[in-house]
Amino acid sequence: MDRSLSTRRQFLSRASGGFGAIALAGLCNDLHAETDNPLAARGGHHAAKADRVIFLYSTGGTSHIDTFNHRPRLTTDHGKSITASRWLNKSGEYTRFLIKPRYAFKQYGESGAWVSDLFPHLGTVIDDVCILNAMHCESDGHDKATLAAHTGSAQFARPSVGSWVSYGLGTVNQNLPSFMVLAPAAPYAGAQTWGSDFLPACHQGTHVVPGAEPLPNIQPRNVDIELQQMELDLRDRLNESHLRQRAADRALDARIRSFETAFGMQREAPEAFDLSGETDETLQLYGLTRGATSGFGWQCLVARRLAERGVRFLELIDVGSSGNWDSHGNMADHERLAKAIDQPIAGLLTDLKRRGMLDSTLVVWTTEFGRTPFHKQADHAGREHHNLCFSSWMAGGGVKGGIVHGQSDEYGILTAEDAVHTHDLHATMLHLLGIDHERLTFRHAGRDFRLTDIHGNVVQQIIA
């Protein structure tokens, strides 16, 4: 067994070869193969359309009828009363007043998809986007619905979708984590949303907080990197000597390797987070001012850079569990929130496309639920939680662009056609990555668990 340092370093330099190294993926077809490295890149069950995911998550519940689901009847019937079947977490019969959207809608692109004035930039790239207007989920509580959107389970801690993808496909660049979460603050339900739960912990999301030090402990404390290299070399020699007596122990070897990777991360991760090499034009595309180290534009641009470097699953949390889209009091608040993400998201899609990455990068935008098209008071400025029908969208990664899939009723209260449940969204994401959601399982506590539990249908109609 050749365990020389040079061999390991060769391995590492190969793995850290950046975007071009993605070609190395798909070497192994058995998802459950025993390998030394649970994060080694491997192929899925079938040919993948997408190699990676950028998952955009708006916390709080973005109103569907003020963004992507154009319901003109809501405007004409404004103030009329209807009977709603659900109100504030309770089923029943409620007389409620229809409330017209606060924002006007326009048609964009060749596809002529309707988008409200909240997302003018996104409108310009709408021909690359597949809008899902008949999303639904079980819970209209923030924490439960957030967990469901991430793990498929509204009640129990389960592995996050990013962890499942990492578990299934590993990752291309061993110098960076497979699943990274760029979030200024945790969403509802906290770090459970990116937890690996029963999956091996190397699949958990690595939380990066935008700011001056996005990755803790990434900065060598020793300014003289050669001194750190001396330490690394001595540690290696001690470990090699230790390993000589214990050659069969793969964990010892893995630990030795992880120091090499960490050492590599010190070099590569800050570089991935360093935007100084981006042109002014690119920064402008994302709505970023030079020098900024936070904001959704920063998250989007860093996500592109990490995607280029082979990170498998990137999640971008919009806002977090406070000050978010939860506009109970006044829908005017949506304006501020949309403004913060509209240009960055449009910039991300544009940038990915012109770099030839959009075809292989699945971009998903979702939120925990929509907001009620009706209210108790006829002229109320806010909207309540609404899980029976809401909107999400997907782009790139093998998804048909410029289509609208799913119809709600004329008011956006209930799904009417081609409803897509959160489980279906997950099944489709996995499918595009080459994974059969019914076959990606993990044996835990006596049974095989799946991201989609016993549910989920791949939405074939939206696949290009």
Place this chain on the structure above:
Amino acid sequence: MKPSMHSPSINRSRIPMRASTCLFAIATAMFSWLLFTPICMANGEDEFFESRVRPLLEKHCLECHGTGKQEGGLRLDSRDGWMRGGDQGDAIVAFEPEKSLLLKAVRHDEPDLRMPPDAQKLTAAEIADLETWIKRGASDPRRESADQKSERLNLDAADTFWSFRPLSKVAPPRDDDVRWSRTPLDTFIYARLKQQGLSPVGDADRRTLIRRATFDLTGLPPTVDEIDAFVQDESANAFELLVERLLESPAYGERWGRHWLDVARYADTAGDGADYPVREAGKYRDWVIDAFNRDQPFDQFVREQIAGDIIALQEPAEKYADRVTATGFLAIGKRYGYKASPDYQYLDFADVIDSLGRSLLGLSLGCARCHDHKYDPISAADYYALYGILESTQWAFPGGEEQKRPAHFPPLIPPSEVAKREQSKAERLARVDAEIAKLKRLRSDLDPALHAGGVDLAFESQQAGKPPGKPWFSAGPIEVTADAQSPFHHVHPPGKLGIRIGSGKPNDGLRYVFENGLQASEGTRMHFTIDFRPVDSSTETGAFRFFLGRGVVESLAVECSVTSTEFAIRSGGNWEVIRKLTPGTWYTLRLTIDPTAKTYSGLIGTPDDLTHFQDKQTGPNWDGVINCFICDAIGHVSGPACARDLDNFGLRETPFGTPDSEPVVPRTAGPELQQRMATLDAEIDTLTKQRQSIASESIYPVAYGVTEGTPKNSCIQLRGEPHRLSDEVPRRNLEVLGGELVPADSGSGRLELANWITRPTNPLTPRVFVNRVWQWHFGEGIVASSSDFGSRGVPPSHPELLDWLAGQFIDSGWSVKSLHRLIMNSRTYQMASVDDAMNLATDPSNRLHWRYSRHALDAESIRDSMLAISGKLDRTAPDLHPFPDVETWAFTIHKPFHAVYNSNHRSVYLMVQRNRRHPFLALFDAADPNQSVAARQPTTTPTQSLFLMNAPFVHESAAGFASRITARPGDDDARVRWAFETAQGRVPDAVIVRDAASFVSNYRARIAGKDAAAEPNHEAWSALARVLLTSNAFLYVD
């Protein structure tokens, strides 16, 4: 070896109710089938089925209701299948098409139940065929085949399944050939090794042994002195003595208590959306640590965790607090509620039942929440039998988004003592309250501004033309107006404003809550006065009323009822008209109430035309308090009440002037009066503060645990949904463990449950626990799935050894320390961890123990060792966590609680947060407190390595270690040797020592040349210390 019965078989009284509770969904189907199905089916029926029905079922239904999938719990691929029904009930009721859900579904009768979903509706002919088939008795020759039957282990089969079988008394096998074994335990291991053609490796050396045993029992490294002493100990029982010493160390409980806390899903926060802190959680943690240190018998340890509060009542008072604290085991799980209400308790209970099953019985009871367990002999009825026990229990509520303060925390003193202290507190409060009330009355009598209870009860400060504002409440047409100024001045000096109430709805009107209400006391009277004027109206002829009493008509003292033409009062239960009135005239009313006699008298009229009344009865249920006045329109004559003007209110304990007395003259307070009032104010202020401090006094310590609630049985929840209730299930033991009922005169049933779980005839509890202890010593259990002893678990590698250990454990009085001795003094435990090519080929994962399995240090051991080696470890147990003051708690899911508290105490004492994990503990794979953790899953990630390379904690620890190294006498080589021995337990060969020493000198030289401010020597040794504390010889234990 012939196993003999170790204990009597489980008394499994089969419960007749099982059929009715578990098969709830099909009860009616079964009933109608038995009654009406002809014993012999005509061939024509089968033909009809084969030609018409079978094809359509196969075409439309079986994809989702057959072998592969059973959507909605329904199978249509055999008669047995559909007779069991589905989650929604009976799909097919023979002879009764209208009761058959299947038919409703295919007809699309109900919007929520349209079959087949998302596909073409059945043709009318097909639907008609189905209807005909059902109408004619639903003859179906298809019987359930073996592969259609569930893989479930049924109760009968459980009798012989390895984990449910009674413990067998096993004789250790003989080891005559090589006499490898040192203890009986070894003979079990050796026999299996021999059987597989494996040979055990040699024994571990002394250094390896002391490092292994010290980490194992204390989670800390041995010191150089301890290593030296052990290496030089010539005595034959040196290792036994070492084990004894370690078992006596307080660090033992801190290490092994933490193992239990993994299983018990311990956290310091509640885990609801806002993740409320739980100040008392640490008391349970400390109790666990202490229980291990004093080797509390495990059966008692378990009993107290389930029913400590009940056991406490029978035990000496000095043990009371400990017993109640132990019930933290139940309370400490993840919570889902926002307030102390049962709304989300079904989720809390799901956690408790699942954790109870996994931790103590090795059963995934949680799987039976929505349906009978798919594989194990646990029915949904079993689940809801336990659920009833939990529902009969009062749970400490930690605080939540809607109710931000903790509630129902059980006291740590006996109920009699609680009652005494609470009564004494109540008495103290009552005394202060009475004193405050007295002073306030005194003051309001003195204060000229508060004449008769305030200047017309603050009317004069209201704004004309508007409804009265605070402190008044009003509804309906009402306004303050100069037009409603009363002409009388015998109570208040002349004012400018009164109030006009229009004719509104019956509940409209006016309300005033007296800040200083009057309370009945011996010998005092209560006086009330009001002036009013009914407005003439030919249409509004109903009555309005004056209510006096406590709260909003909570306790009625006196009621008067007025129309524009007459005045009535209620005496006892009856209305009594006192006099006629002339519409548009101002009247004055004066009431004098004798609360002791429960009578009142009064006068009504104009100064020159007064009507007196006497000895009228107050409300029969009046509780003696008047703190509320209401004028609404619910009086003795129904219909819209006339508009009225009101003015000149008063309520006090001294009489008011009579209508014919002299007008009241506004008074002013002279200096002396002002002084007296100021003195009274100060006294009132002091007393009020005193009251607050008494009220907020915690008069006894509490725990985060449970107490007895109201005993009640629960109903099965279909699909685990709390609103879809089925049959009630009596509270009882799991059927597979005996199924005994909770006696009717008992409490919740927790005491019974505790006894059922720990009685010697239940083989699961001892098997599961000895297996855990084995796992914690060796890294993997004899049963690898240490929380799953069901049919989907992994069967034991050494079943006889498992039973032998369990038997020894029970015979030792469930002594955990004895179990450690049994295991650690074996040769099996003391083997080296070296490789062996032949053995590796046969048994690569060392399942059969041909060597000791090397393992990584866990999170706590890494941190504690670094602290210990740096000389900074604080070995004391810390105080409670420095949580924010409870009075400031306002956490919501938008702004959840979050904190990381640094300390130099052992890691078991770190604040464990549920929803946002402690960064270090999470990074190094410590137990996730969201569920009972059977075994940690160690990972090796670059982010851990980044921590080891760059974290301030590691650098600080290494700096501390470096100070200790440089304080050592001797040259660099000697220091290097000491440093290695301290960090890693041994000194490597001379080449490595030389290498490390030259690293230090090179490092020193390089720094000295670069940075004048640095301390090159200390920095160089710190660098070596970092390498030693982050290399594999430190991070792994051989």
